[in-house]
Amino acid sequence: xxxxxxxxxxxxxxxxxxxxxxxxxxxxxxxxxxxxxxxxxxxxxxxxxxxxxxxxxxxxxxxxxxxxxxxxxxxxxxxxxxxxxxxxxxxxxxxxxxxxxxxxxxxxxxxxxxxxxxxxxxxxxxxxxxxxxxxxxxxxxxxxxxxxxxxxxxxxxxxxxxxxxxxxxxxxxxxxxxxxxxxxxxxxxxxxxxxxxxxxxxxxxxxxxxxxxxxxxxxxxxxxxxxxxxxxxxxxxxxxxxxxxxxxxxxxxxxxxxxxxxxxxxxxxxxxxxxxxxxxxxxxxxxxxxxxxxxxxxxx
Amino acid sequence: xxxxxxxxxxxxxxxxxxxxxxxxxxxxxxxxxxxxxxxxxxxxxxxxxxxxxxxxxxxxxxxxxxxxxxxxxxxxxxxxxxxxxxxxxxxxxxxxxxxxxxxxxxxxxxxxxxxxxxxxxxxxxxxxxxxxxxxxxxxxxxxxxxxxxxxxxxxxxxxxxxxxxxxxxxxxxxxxxxxxxxxxxxxxxxxxxxxxxxxxxxxxxxxxxxxxxxxxxxxxxxxxxxxxxxxxxxxxxxxxxxxxxxxxxxxxxxxxxxxxxxxxxxxxxxxxxx
Numbered sequence: 001x002x003x004x005x006x007x008x009x010x011x012x013x014x015x016x017x018x019x020x021x022x023x024x025x026x027x028x029x030x031x032x033x034x035x036x037x038x039x040x041x042x043x044x045x046x047x048x049x050x051x052x053x054x055x056x057x058x059x060x061x062x063x064x065x066x067x068x069x070x071x072x073x074x075x076x077x078x079x080x081x082x083x084x085x086x087x088x089x090x091x092x093x094x095x096x097x098x099x100x101x102x103x104x105x106x107x108x109x110x111x112x113x114x115x116x117x118x119x120x121x122x123x124x125x126x127x128x129x130x131x132x133x134x135x136x137x138x139x140x141x142x143x144x145x146x147x148x149x150x151x152x153x154x155x156x157x158x159x160x161x162x163x164x165x166x167x168x169x170x171x172x173x174x175x176x177x178x179x180x181x182x183x184x185x186x187x188x189x190x191x192x193x194x195x196x197x198x199x200x201x202x203x204x205x206x207x208x209x210x211x212x213x214x215x216x217x218x219x220x221x222x223x224x225x226x227x228x229x230x231x232x233x234x235x236x237x238x239x240x241x242x243x244x245x246x247x248x249x250x251x252x253x254x255x256x257x258x259x260x261x262x263x264x265x266x267x268x269x270x271x272x273x274x275x276x277x278x279x280x281x282x283x284x285x286x287x288x289x290x291x292x293x294x295x296x297x298x299x300x
Numbered sequence: 301x302x303x304x305x306x307x308x309x310x311x312x313x314x315x316x317x318x319x320x321x322x323x324x325x326x327x328x329x330x331x332x333x334x335x336x337x338x339x340x341x342x343x344x345x346x347x348x349x350x351x352x353x354x355x356x357x358x359x360x361x362x363x364x365x366x367x368x369x370x371x372x373x374x375x376x377x378x379x380x381x382x383x384x385x386x387x388x389x390x391x392x393x394x395x396x397x398x399x400x401x402x403x404x405x406x407x408x409x410x411x412x413x414x415x416x417x418x419x420x421x422x423x424x425x426x427x428x429x430x431x432x433x434x435x436x437x438x439x440x441x442x443x444x445x446x447x448x449x450x451x452x453x454x455x456x457x458x459x460x461x462x463x464x465x466x467x468x469x470x471x472x473x474x475x476x477x478x479x480x481x482x483x484x485x486x487x488x489x490x491x492x493x494x495x496x497x498x499x500x501x502x503x504x505x506x507x508x509x510x511x512x513x514x515x516x517x518x519x520x521x522x523x524x525x526x527x528x529x530x531x532x533x534x535x536x537x538x539x540x541x542x543x544x545x546x547x548x549x550x551x552x553x554x555x556x557x558x559x560x561x562x563x564x565x566x567x568x569x570x571x572x573x574x
Contacts, residue, residue, distance in 0.1 A: 184364055185394035185452075189408035189459055190384030199407070203398040280398045282441040 023047070037247040045250035050257075054250040061085040061239055086258070093235040094262060096152060097224040100159020101216060108164035112171025113197060133165045137219070138226050145227075155227050155235075162223035163216045170212030174205035207281055210274050217266055221259065310340040310463060310499040311361060316370035318356050330356045332523045333370070338516075340462075341497030343489060345510035348520035349558050354503045355391070357520065358467050361501065362388045374463055384408050387461030389469040395440045395451045402427065402436035404451055408459030426454040429491075430484050446477035450484060457488045457498075464489075466502045470509070482512055486535070507554045511547050512537050519557045527557060 009016065030046030037043055045054060059077035062070050062085040069075030111129050114121040141158065148154035178201055186200045228237020236255050243251040318331040331353040338344050346354050359365040361372055363382040372379040374386060382388075387408075395404050402423050403410075409419035427433045430450040440448060449469055456464060466485075470478045489498055504510050510517050511531065519527035529550055533541055541547060 181390055181392050181394045182396060184362075184382070184388070185390065185396070186407070186411075187364070187382040188362055188384070188386065188388040189455065190411045191407075192411070195411050199411075200396065203396075206398075280439050280441060282397065 037249050041247055041249055043249055045253055049250055050254055054254050055079065055082050057248070057251060058082040058085045058239070058254070061089060061242070063088070089235050089239055090258060090262065093224060093228065093237065096155040096235070097159055097220050099152075100156040100224065101163050101220045103156060104160035104163030104220075105167050105213070105216065107160065108167025109171050111164070112168045113175065113201070115172050116175045116201075117193075117197075129165075129168050132161075133169060137162050137223060141227050150233055155224060158227045159220050159223045162219045166216045166219055167209075167212060170209055170215075171205065174208035174212070175201060177208060178204045207278055210278065213270060213274070214267070217263070217270065221263055225259070308340050309337040310342075310375060311336075311338040311501065312373040313337075313357075313361070314371050314373075316357070316360065316367045316372060318353070318360060318365065319368045330523055331360070331367075334520075334525050335370075336518060336525060336528065338499055338501065340495070340499055341493075343500045343513060343515045344502065345514035345517045346501060346503045346520060347505065347507065347510045347517055347554060347557075350505060352520045353523040354505075354520055355467050358388075358465050358501065358503050361463075362386050362465050364388075384412065384459050385461055386463045386465060387456035387459055389449070389452050389456055389464070389466040391468045391471060393440075393445070393448050393452075395448050395455075397440045399440075400436070401432060401438050401440065401443070401451055404440070405436075405455045405458050407455060422458050423454075426458040426488075429457075429488060430454045446473050446481065449473065449481055453481070453485060453488065462498055464498050464500045466500065468503050468505065471504070471506070478509070482509070486513065490535075505558075507551055507558070508542060510554070511542055511550060517550070517554065519554065521557060527553065529553060 026044070027046050030042065030044040030049075033044045035043045042049060056077050056079060059075075059081035060071050062068060062075075062081040064070035064073060064075070066084065068078070068081050068084055071077055071081070075081065111125050114125045115129075116122070140161065144154055144158040144161070148157045182200050182204055183196065186196050191199065224235075225237045225240075228235045229241055236258060239255050240252050243249075243255070313334050313336050316331060316334040317329065320328045320330055322328055334357060346357065348354050356365065360367050361374065361379060363379045363386065366380070379386075396407070399407065402420065405426055406414075406419040406423035409422060410416075414422075424433065424436065427436050430453060432447060432450050432454065435443065435447070440451070443451070452469070470481050473481065489500055492498070502510075502513060514531050516531060517527075517529045518525060519529070531546070531550060533544055533546055542551070
């Protein structure tokens with residue numbers, strides 16, 4: 001564990017140095033620009049502010065429970081309450097985001113595959129889905145709030161919509177690029193249409209869907225935070241809205257840092273998973289040809 | 301020497317034509333009025349210059365293309381779609397890169413619902429026969445072109461097809477690998493005899509390859525069947541077999557059809573050789 005961690009650190013040494021440099025630059029800026037939005041609320045909060053005052057102030061967003069009283073009901077701000085507030089609001093956001101991502105990816109993929117399944121399914125699916133694609137995502141937030149509410153279902157539906165349209169387009173494009181030779185080979189070996197989709201179309205579109213999924217991850221974050229920003233009851237977006245009303249710039253910046261952290265973790269997990277799933281994809285310089293046994297072995 | 305094939309027709313083409321419409325709207329006749337029969341168990345090579353309609357004809361027999369006119373029957377059934385009864389080894393690499401070698405070989409059997417243990421045994425047997433038992437768990441990306449062809453051949457044989465259609469399968473391989481694969485193919489073909497012998501239609505533009513492999517050579521030119529040559533030279537055939545009188549005569553006839561020589565002159569050539 002320690003060895004693999006150290007290896008990862010060595011591999012990403014340059015990137016980590018750049019990050020450290022950016023953090024240092026931020027600290028220098030906080031020392032140069034000392035303006036305050038309100039008394040005691042710096043426009044550029046330094047790290048000493050962020051990890052003490054700012055973090056402690058997040059106690060405001062703890063609703064109470066687990067033996068820790070909320071500030072609204074008379075509890076004192078504490079690091080434990082702050083930690084619970086960050087964890088609970090982060091979970092709200094992340095769970096809704098991944099639920100929406102999952103639902104959207106499945107639905108978008110099914111609709112995308114339906115376009116190539118038969119001429120009938122293409123006629124039924126393609127035009128309405130292409131029409132839905134053109135609707136601007138954030139403009140749909142109020143409609144989704146009215147249709148599905150501002151809680152779990154509404155958020156998940158909205159993220160699923162944003163992700164689904166990307167997957168729909170990505171899958172259509174990826175299926176078009178499946179080499180005909182694989183389809184012909186499967187058909188002549190006896191694959192049914194369902195088997196063809198399960199064993200040939202789906203695996204062969206995976207490499208192309210990798211970029212679609214990365215794009216969808218970004219869109220999912222945008223959709224989730226956009227939705228929370230416009231009508232939130234909980235979650236990281238809700239903290240930003242609340243902070244903005246009181247010009248708590250440091251809290252907004254702190255939450256933005258959390259976004260970056262979670263998004264980075266998401267990308268790292270996805271990268272790791274996709275590399276495992278795509279182990280079969282040829283890559284220059286990696287493959288070593290296995291020598292065949294001599295012909296005599298086969299022909300003797 | 302291999303036993304003689306049973307002479308009931310396995311593949312019957314009657315007046316088969318295929319017309320394509322090009323992007324500019326012009327109609328192109330790729331195959332015109334082809335009629336022939338191939339008896340069960342016969343190894344037939346289809347020879348002709350590039351663009352003469354060989355692959356189109358093969359794809360129609362495979363069921364991947366439908367004829368514009370005429371009919372194709374295989375084992376007394378009209379061909380309307382692909383079937384595992386008609387296995388195809390393609391010119392391009394068709395091995396699925398996302399499946400390990402052994403999974404590729406047993407793919408057809410899996411599609412038909414065969415139990416895992418049974419199909420794995422069959423796949424391993426055929427991998428041994430083509431000399432790839434040591435790479436059954438390898439990814440296709442780790443194999444050479446020749447090995448990928450062996451996998452494709454093993455997959456088709458393992459699937460139990462009664463008709464094998466090979467579309468210039470070894471065209472891109474070096475001479476040594478090609479010769480090795482000829483031996484592999486013939487060995488697999490000769491495994492069974494009588495009614496179980498598979499019928500093979502092998503498309504090639506390589507005259508020597510056709511003479512080495514075939515019982516019979518069909519010659520296609522400009523979409524039409526222009527010759528039907530029997531090859532009576534006994535098997536196994538070696539490089540020396542190609543120097544035999546009958547082979548030389550057939551070779552000249554084939555080269556003439558391909559436009560590489562004038563009318564065949566076997567007598568003159570024989571005199572020169574002696």
